[in-house]
Amino acid sequence: MEPDPDGDIDHGAPLPPYRQLAGILAARIRRGDWQPNRAIPSEAHLVQEYGLARATVRRAIAVLVDQGVLFVVPQRGTFVKPDSEQPSMPNA
């Protein structure tokens, strides 16, 4: 099981875990780990990966949805919003 590229959650830190996770996910999106209009890992997966409660994961996602970085499709998944800021490649 590989640990996360971005580091783990620090429960003793001043920043609440859900804020930490929101930052981590935002960084991974910016880095291109997940492409626009594609689903990020499921809540259950993120729970496993970061050792957090599902409520905490959902809260982090809610932050990014509020920021316009992600959008949720019920019963389908959570996706990276396309027009956040993607360097459009001049015709590939």
Add this chain to the structure above:
Amino acid sequence: MEPDPDGDIDHGAPLPPYRQLAGILAARIRRGDWQPNRAIPSEAHLVQEYGLARATVRRAIAVLVDQGVLFVVPQRGTFVKPDSEQPSMPNA
């Protein structure tokens, strides 16, 4: 002479208990009992540990916050300020 770094509170001493506690906590921080950006024990814990009223504990914390040794994050905890002056290890 400063109060014992690890001694208990002396209610008969000239120095008020909240000042004694502030000194004790400052000493423990200097000693590295709690790392920068990490939470110190909760107020309730300190109440238990030193046999003081919460108001007294909060007063001691307020002193250290005022001195720039600690900072409080509402609903999260009280944390050791990172740039207070951590003795950088003389080369390990």
Add this chain to the structure above:
DNA sequence: CAACATTTGTTCGTATGTATC
């Protein structure tokens, strides 16, 4: 159609912390 797995939506209970009175 049925059965199953996956995923988000929702709600309840419990615990810990600080804030305030």
Add this chain to the structure above:
DNA sequence: CGATACATACGAACAAATGTT
């Protein structure tokens, strides 16, 4: 030193929609 309020986090369970076989 109580009592209450609020924010945060964990755990569990169930519902609903979707996709697959």
